[in-house]
Each structure stands twice: as structure tokens, then as C-alpha cells.
Amino acid sequence: MSTKTQTKRKVGVLGATGSVGQRFILLLANHPNFELAKLGASSRSAGKPYKKAVEWKQTSLMPSQAADLVVTECKPEEFADCDVVFSGLDAEYAGAIEKAFVEFGLVVVSNAKNYRRELDVPLVVPTANSDHLDIVAEKVRLAKAKGEKRPGYIVCISNCSTAGLVAPLKPLVDKFGPLEILTTTTMQAISGAGFSPGFPGIDILDNVVPFISGEEEKIEWEAKKILGHLKNDKTTVLNDDSMKVSAQCNRVAVSDGHTECVALKFAKRPAPSVEEVKKCLRDYVCEATQLGCASAPKQAIHVLEEQNRPQPRLDRERDGGFGVSVGRIREDPVLDFKFVVLSHNTIIGAAGSGVLIAELLDAKKLL
Ligand SMILES: NC(=O)C1=CN([C@@H]2O[C@H](COP(=O)(O)OP(=O)(O)OC[C@H]3O[C@@H](n4cnc5c(N)ncnc54)[C@H](OP(=O)(O)O)[C@@H]3O)[C@@H](O)[C@H]2O)C=CC1
Numbered sequence: 001m002s003t004k005t006q007t008k009r010k011v012g013v014l015g016a017t018g019s020v021g022q023r024f025i026l027l028l029a030n031h032p033n034f035e036l037a038k039l040g041a042s043s044r045s046a047g048k049p050y051k052k053a054v055e056w057k058q059t060s061l062m063p064s065q066a067a068d069l070v071v072t073e074c075k076p077e078e079f080a081d082c083d084v085v086f087s088g089l090d091a092e093y094a095g096a097i098e099k100a101f102v103e104f105g106l107v108v109v110s111n112a113k114n115y116r117r118e119l120d121v122p123l124v125v126p127t128a129n130s131d132h133l134d135i136v137a138e139k140v141r142l143a144k145a146k147g148e149k150r151p152g153y154i155v156c157i158s159n160c161s162t163a164g165l166v167a168p169l170k171p172l173v174d175k176f177g178p179l180e181i182l183t184t185t186t187m188q189a190i191s192g193a194g195f196s197p198g199f200p201g202i203d204i205l206d207n208v209v210p211f212i213s214g215e216e217e218k219i220e221w222e223a224k225k226i227l228g229h230l231k232n233d234k235t236t237v238l239n240d241d242s243m244k245v246s247a248q249c250n251r252v253a254v255s256d257g258h259t260e261c262v263a264l265k266f267a268k269r270p271a272p273s274v275e276e277v278k279k280c281l282r283d284y285v286c287e288a289t290q291l292g293c294a295s296a297p298k299q300a301i302h303v304l305e306e307q308n309r310p311q312p313r314l315d316r317e318r319d320g321g322f323g324v325s326v327g328r329i330r331e332d333p334v335l336d337f338k339f340v341v342l343s344h345n346t347i348i349g350a351a352g353s354g355v356l357i358a359e360l361l362d363a364k365k366l367l
Pocket residue numbers: 014015016017018019020021040041042043044045046074087088089090091093094111112113158159160191192193194195196197345346349350
């Protein structure tokens with residue numbers, strides 16, 4: 001019997017002190033395939049052990065694997081031995097830093113918005129459109145065919161509200177065809193606004209704020225890219241521009257977990273029944289689960305029958321935050337259906353998606 005143990009892949013986290021960065025630390029500390037090797041943040045944090053650089057705000061204790069790692073500046077040379085670098089960088093700085101990392105030959109999986117619109121950059125919710133990683137597979141194949149080593153590349157994670165929205169839509173579109181109309185009204189947690197400086201308590205206590213800068217536009221176009229298809233040559237994504245999407249976004253006094261009230265109309269007539277929609281969501285098994293990825297949810301979509309669910313505090317941890325909860329699925333008198341979806345914004349909406357994407361890249365031998 002073989003006694004050979006598989007060595008873990010070294011990984012780094014940029015923006016390790018932030019809201020998304022802290023979630024990456026929690027998810028990577030005891031990961032079976034990845035070893036947390038490098039942490040990066042701004043020059044304010046660089047040179048300090050992580051436990052001194054970070055203002056830890058998670059409800060789980062800071063993992064010992066991270067506490068004494070010394071934070072560095074976000075320079076690619078510092079991360080040269082990492083197989084994957086996760087980015088939770090402030091978008092103001094992410095563009096230049098991530099570009100430098102890719103040019104250095106590194107694999108970057110990013111939460112920042114900067115490269116999401118690039119046609120040859122996959123925008124991936126790993127429980128929905130993991131097939132878009134074929135763009136990366138094609139880049140790697142072409143380089144290897146020329147006798148070159150694996151090139152640096154970037155994969156983008158979607159906006160957190162978009163992730164919760166498209167997770168149940170993808171199996172529905174695959175089974176019942178494209179959507180004609182999609183509307184969503186979000187109730188977004190304060191952790192989505194980040195930790196530096198963080199959403200002011202006085203603004204959110206006893207309150208709802210009906211504006212999140214840039215969020216509605218991002219949901220409206222990102223859904224079209226994620227629900228779109230790859231061109232035949234697998235080099236770019238063709239957005240689903242035939243679908244009309246409308247989003248309204250609100251910040252609410254919830255720590256973690258974005259809730260969305262969704263309504264939709266399918267392009268094809270007759271529309272499926274409520275029972276067919278529920279069955280489609282319940283039966284869905286995402287590729288990451290089929291491949292046995294370590295963080296993949298057992299159930300990607302949880303269909304809830306209780307009339308007052310999902311609720312963020314009660315449902316956000318389903319499948320470790322990698323599962324999305326859908327409740328109150330019913331006919332809509334204007335469109336075809338309406339339902340409520342809840343997703344953990346820093347797990348399936350951010351860092352968790354990043355980790356699961358890296359597991360998929362590893363399973364597909366693209367690292
Ligand atoms: N929060 C969420 O739910 C989601 C966030 N995102 C995106 O993820 C990214 C991170 O968001 P979030 O964690 O909320 O943000 P935070 O404000 O909490 O964290 C920002 C991070 O960026 C670092 N940083 C700031 N300036 C620089 C710099 N000049 N050079 C290097 N590092 C720098 C900070 O380090 P330091 O502590 O040293 O200042 C910190 O680690 C953003 O692009 C955001 O839009 C995406 C989806 C969901």
C-alpha cells in the first residue's frame with residue numbers, strides 16, 4: 001500500500017486583513033489541499049505579524065496558522081512560490097496589483113471588480129458556471145502546445161449579490177431555457193461594505209439604506225455574463241443580452257447574508273410549473289460536487305418550504321455557507337415566478353467561491 005502523502009499547494013491572500021480576506025483565512029487555515037503560505041495587504045500592515053496587522057471581526061477565533069505569518073506588501077516576488085493567489089483587495093488598488101501578479105506568471109482568483117468585464121476573463125460562481133473555466137483551460141492548452149509553461153491568468157469571482165441570484169437561475173436556465181425578464185430587490189448585509197472603514201453603525205441601526213453605489217449596474221450586467229455561453233473556440237464569453245434585468249439594492253442591519261426577492265419570466269411558453277421549478281433546483285448537482293472538491297456543497301440549492309424562510313441568521317450557514325437557500329417559490333401574477341434567495345455574501349458571494357474555484361482549477365489540472 002502506498003504511504004505517499006499528497007503535498008499541499010501553497011496559497012497566498014492579498015487584502016488578507018479585510019472583510020473578504022479574513023474569510024479567506026478562515027476557509028484556508030485547515031484546508032486539505034491548500035497551505036496558507038503568504039499574506040499581503042497595504043504598507044500600513046506590511047512587516048507586522050498578521051495578529052497585529054488585522055482587526056479581527058469574525059465570530060470564529062483567528063486560526064493559529066495565520067496569527068504569526070508576517071504580512072508583506074502585495075509584490076509578486078513575495079508570492080513567487082504560491083500556486084494560487086486569492087485577492088480580497090480594495091478595488092482601487094486591485095487593478096494594478098493583480099495585473100502585475102498575472103504578468104509575473106501567477107494564478108490570481110479575485111474578488112475585486114476590476115477585470116470582471118474582460119471578455120477573456122471567466123466570471124465564475126463555482127456552483128453555477130464552472131464551465132466558463134474552459135477559457136483558462138484553452139489558454140493553458142495553447143501555451144503548452146507552444147512548449148511554454150503555464151501562463152499567469154486571472155479568474156474573477158462575481159459580485160456577492162450576483163452570486164446568490166445566479167446560483168438558482170443557472171439550473172433553471174439550463175433546463176427551461178433563457179429568461180426574458182429578471183428582477184431582484186436585495187437586502188444586503190453590512191459585511192458586504194468591507195471593514196475599512198466599515199459601514200457606520202449610526203447609519204444602519206434602526207434603518208434601511210436604499211442605495212449601494214454601483215451595485216445595481218453590476219448585478220444587471222454580471223448576470224448576463226454568467227448566464228451567457230462560451231464562444232465555440234472557448235476564448236471568450238457571449239453574454240445573454242436578450243434577457244432584461246432590473247436590480248434594486250438596499251443595505252440592512254444584518255451582519256452576514258444577502259437576501260433577495262426575485263421575480264422572473266422565461267422566454268419559452270408554456271412556463272414550467274412551480275413543482276417542476278422546485279424539482280429542478282432540488283435535483284441540481286454542481287460540477288464541483290461531482291468532482292469531489294473539498295469545499296463543494298452537498299446540496300448547492302436548498303429549497304425551503306417553510307413560509308417564513310430563508311432568513312439570514314438561520315439559513316446562511318447551510319453547507320458551510322456554500323449552499324444557497326431558496327424559499328417562497330410561487331407563481332407571480334405579473335411574471336412567471338417569484339421567490340426569496342439567501343446567500344452568504346463572504347462565503348459563496350466572495351472568499352468561499354474563490355476557494356472553490358481554486359479547487360476546481362486544481363481538479364482540472366490548471367494550476
Ligand atoms: N465584502 C464582501 O462581501 C465582498 C467584497 N468584494 C470585493 O472584495 C474586495 C475586498 O472587499 P472587502 O474585504 O469588503 O474590503 P476591506 O475594506 O474590508 O479590505 C480591503 C483590503 O485591501 C487592503 N488594501 C487597501 N489598500 C491597499 C493598498 N494600497 N495596497 C494593498 N492592499 C491594500 C487592505 O489592507 P490594510 O488593512 O492594510 O488597509 C485590506 O486588506 C473589494 O474589491 C470588494 O469590492 C466582493 C464580493 C463581496
